[in-house]
Amino acid sequence: MQLEKFTYDNKIVRNFGLATIIWGIIGMTVGLLVAMQLFKPSMNLGNQYTTFGRIRPLHTNAVIFAFVGNAIFMGVYYSLQRLLKARMFSDVLSKIHFWGWQLIIVSAVITLPLGLTTSHEYAELEWPIDIAITLIWVVFGINMFGTIIKRRERHLYVAIWFYIATFVTIAVLHIVNSFQLPISAFKSYYVYAGVQDALVQWWYGHNAVAFFLTTPYLGMMYYFLPKMANRPVYSYKLSILHFWSLIFIYIWAGPHHLLYTSLPGWAQSLGVAFSIMLIAPSWGGMINGLLTLRGAWDKVREDVTLKFMVVALTAYGMATFEGPLLSLKQINGVAHFTDWIVAHVHVGALGWNGFLTFGVLYWVIPRIYKTELYSKKMASFHFWIGTLGILFYAIPMYWAGFTQGLMWKEFTAEGLLKYPNFLTTTLQIIPMHVLRSIGGALYLIGVIVMTINLAKTMLRAKLVANEAAEAMPLAEVLVEDASDKKWHRKLERKPIKFMVFALIAILIGGIVEMMPTFTIQSNVPTIASVKPYSALELQGRDVYIREGCVNCHSQTVRPFRSETERYGEYSKAGEFVYDHPFLWGSKRTGPDLHRIGGKYSNAWHFNHLLDPTSMSPGSIMPSYQWLISQKLDTTTTESKIRAMQTLGVPYDEGFDKMANASLRKQADTIAKDLRQNNINVTSDKEIIAVIAYLQRLGTDIKANKSTIPSNQ
Amino acid sequence: MFKQIKDLAGGEIYLITSLLIFMVFFILVGVYLLKLNKNYISLMSNLPIEENQTQGDEEA
Numbered sequence: 001m002q003l004e005k006f007t008y009d010n011k012i013v014r015n016f017g018l019a020t021i022i023w024g025i026i027g028m029t030v031g032l033l034v035a036m037q038l039f040k041p042s043m044n045l046g047n048q049y050t051t052f053g054r055i056r057p058l059h060t061n062a063v064i065f066a067f068v069g070n071a072i073f074m075g076v077y078y079s080l081q082r083l084l085k086a087r088m089f090s091d092v093l094s095k096i097h098f099w100g101w102q103l104i105i106v107s108a109v110i111t112l113p114l115g116l117t118t119s120h121e122y123a124e125l126e127w128p129i130d131i132a133i134t135l136i137w138v139v140f141g142i143n144m145f146g147t148i149i150k151r152r153e154r155h156l157y158v159a160i161w162f163y164i165a166t167f168v169t170i171a172v173l174h175i176v177n178s179f180q181l182p183i184s185a186f187k188s189y190y191v192y193a194g195v196q197d198a199l200v201q202w203w204y205g206h207n208a209v210a211f212f213l214t215t216p217y218l219g220m221m222y223y224f225l226p227k228m229a230n231r232p233v234y235s236y237k238l239s240i241l242h243f244w245s246l247i248f249i250y251i252w253a254g255p256h257h258l259l260y261t262s263l264p265g266w267a268q269s270l271g272v273a274f275s276i277m278l279i280a281p282s283w284g285g286m287i288n289g290l291l292t293l294r295g296a297w298d299k300v301r302e303d304v305t306l307k308f309m310v311v312a313l314t315a316y317g318m319a320t321f322e323g324p325l326l327s328l329k330q331i332n333g334v335a336h337f338t339d340w341i342v343a344h345v346h347v348g349a350l351g352w353n354g355f356l357t358f359g360v361l362y363w364v365i366p367r368i369y370k371t372e373l374y375s376k377k378m379a380s381f382h383f384w385i386g387t388l389g390i391l392f393y394a395i396p397m398y399w400a401g402f403t404q405g406l407m408w409k410e411f412t413a414e415g416l417l418k419y420p421n422f423l424t425t426t427l428q429i430i431p432m433h434v435l436r437s438i439g440g441a442l443y444l445i446g447v448i449v450m451t452i453n454l455a456k457t458m459l460r461a462k463l464v465a466n467e468a469a470e471a472m473p474l475a476e477v478l479v480e481d482a483s484d485k486k487w488h489r490k491l492e493r494k495p496i497k498f499m500v501f502a503l504i505a506i507l508i509g510g511i512v513e514m515m516p517t518f519t520i521q522s523n524v525p526t527i528a529s530v531k532p533y534s535a536l537e538l539q540g541r542d543v544y545i546r547e548g549c550v551n552c553h554s555q556t557v558r559p560f561r562s563e564t565e566r567y568g569e570y571s572k573a574g575e576f577v578y579d580h581p582f583l584w585g586s587k588r589t590g591p592d593l594h595r596i597g598g599k600y601s602n603a604w605h606f607n608h609l610l611d612p613t614s615m616s617p618g619s620i621m622p623s624y625q626w627l628i629s630q631k632l633d634t635t636t637t638e639s640k641i642r643a644m645q646t647l648g649v650p651y652d653e654g655f656d657k658m659a660n661a662s663l664r665k666q667a668d669t670i671a672k673d674l675r676q677n678n679i680n681v682t683s684d685k686e687i688i689a690v691i692a693y694l695q696r697l698g699t700d701i702k703a704n705k706s707t708i709p710s711n712q
Numbered sequence: 713m714f715k716q717i718k719d720l721a722g723g724e725i726y727l728i729t730s731l732l733i734f735m736v737f738f739i740l741v742g743v744y745l746l747k748l749n750k751n752y753i754s755l756m757s758n759l760p761i762e763e764n765q766t767q768g769d770e771e772a
Binding site for chain 1: 723724726727729730731733734737738741742744745748753754755756757758759760761
């Protein structure tokens with residue numbers, strides 16, 4: 001057999017690298033803006049397209065799918081070719097993948113500020129974009145498996161297993177969490193409702209962290225860290241154990257995002273148990289990474305890329321230790337809905353994903369340009385200001401989280417809430433939010449310095465677009481010696497079978513968790529007095545979704561005395577059966593709204609939406625004055641009612657035709673009530689619908705309290 | 713704390729089954745790992761490092 005000559009495609013690696021940097025700067029800048037909105041409401045810029053509710057999803061989508069997403073593809077396209085000794089399967093597919101992904105991101109940048117959102121966290125993009133994501137993901141899959149099939153290296157290194165698991169799991173998660181019924185080009189309703197929708201969403205949300213922010217990065221760690229340190233991974237056995245345990249366990253842990261909600265108790269306990277177990281495989285990965293550097297710590301002192309890797313692994317270790325702790329019910333009771341969670345995810349995002357990305361960029365860019373890094377000093381500066389940025393970000397957020405979580409729960413000696421006004425607790429932590437934005441700014445400065453450094457590096461040399469390489473081709477028939485019959489070794493040579501095994505491992509958890517909630521009726525007890533929303537309330541709910549209210553206001557009262565005292569009766573599973581989608585939220589920047597119905601007058605809501613500070617002095621909520629001038633779009637009412645009927649919401653037969661008449665009638669009543677309070681607004685405005693929705697929230701069970709089932 | 717695991721109104725079965733499934737899975741992976749031979753391990757862990765040698769000028 002003769003050595004075969006071929007080339008590696010470096011151009012696609014460079015392009016994904018550039019996209020990583022550009023979207024990173026954009027995503028982090030938007031992050032800085034939303035951070036500042038939380039202490040200076042004028043930073044909402046006075047128009048509907050830049051309010052916190054609409055652009056917080058833009059920040060999360062940009063950093064997760066644009067910054068981290070492009071970094072994953074950069075790392076995969078670089079390492080996959082070299083580990084398999086083959087050029088990517090198809091240059092055309094690589095290009096389609098690259099431009100398709102960028103187009104998806106651009107469509108997110110356009111649609112999210114317009115308020116086109118499904119409201120599922122980290123899956124906000126509407127159905128046409130969901131389809132585009134699916135197609136591009138398949139292109140990526142074909143390109144990856146095509147490369148694996150035409151490889152010149154028989155064995156698939158552990159990094160590639162992580163890439164395969166990433167591919168197949170993200171595909172499953174994305175598809176299952178995108179079952180929506182479209183009602184127009186950019187509006188759809190989730191097929192799932194209430195508790196089931198919540199379970200699906202957090203099964204997705206948690207595993208997006210697992211399989212988008214973790215497994216591909218572990219794959220990159222297993223390739224780039226040994227390369228940087230020029231020594232093999234500490235324990236290959238540990239990497240196998242860590243891989244299978246990680247993908248098997250991770251998929252079960254989603255319900256820890258729903259502790260103390262109306263999700264069935266067994267599902268919550270299951271989520272907690274598997275979250276605790278998750279410490280082991282997560283730390284297995286961290287330890288394997290750090291111990292790879294044994295005997296090479298002198299290199300860490302000199303090599304800035306290794307410094308980034310060490311901090312990344314340490315941050316990974318901290319975040320994956322903290323995650324299981326946060327899933328303990330006692331800790332979760334204080335931490336959930338507070339900035340503690342924000343701190344937790346940013347230790348992961350800034351430390352693990354960010355720093356590992358920077359390490360890889362500093363390592364890859366000079367190599368594909370065949371040159372040295374422009375300035376080691378600038379890189380070192382980036383490292384220190386980035387580390388400082390993480391500290392300035394995380395510590396104030398932890399402080400804010402503890403403070404607010406405890407304030408919500410504090411009672412006076414007389415047994416009354418010590419801080420009955422929610423706003424007091426928000427204002428208490430404003431200084432922490434100022435410090436946090438300084439931390440974010442420091443981190444962003446570091447990224448800009450890196451950009452200059454890498455741009456100078458690229459300008460001083462020419463890209464080696466097609467890098468020459470040579471390797472022996474694979475023998476046609478695999479001859480297996482006696483010691484070579486272990487199933488995993490065979491498996492690891494057969495990528496498709498490997499993918500199927502990985503798929504089975506991740507499906508088991510999802511099925512055990514979700515099927516009972518979907519198929520066994522007693523798991524979601526119904527309540528007779530809970531009725532579908534009126535046409536006006538449904539439209540109001542969609543305005544609520546459009547404005548992203550869920551980003552600051554939860555709609556689930558937990559069964560704590562501190563919450564029932566503050567908000568009212570705790571939330572029951574049966575109350576959400578017509579909620580497509582559920583709107584429980586994950587963060588309380590403002591108070592919970594599940595029992596807001598009937599608490600204040602229509603006039604109060606009107607004035608509050610027009611100028612929140614007029615009703616709650618010091619409020620950091622932006623003004624929603626456009627709701628008063630914009631007419632409610634009632635052309636969609638019929639199709640919305642029909643869609644709800646299709647999804648099983650029991651509206652009377654033919655209600656769709658009468659829906660707008662009933663909508664107008666209810667709107668007139670509210671407008672009339674407002675007029676009596678000296679507020680002149682016509683009944684066709686959006687604010688009327690929002691008020692109708694808010695006044696309905698959580699009121700159904702008040703009608704017949706004695707028949708309410710408990711959540712167990 | 714154990715109340716959360718005990719009082720599940722019939723839901724315990726899901727927890728017990730899940731843990732059993734995982735135990736079986738974990739033991740299978742464990743047994744497989746113990747049976748792995750050393751040459752194979754060293755071959756696999758050196759894959760990313762060794763690519764330099766076959767690729768000529770990749771990393772000067």
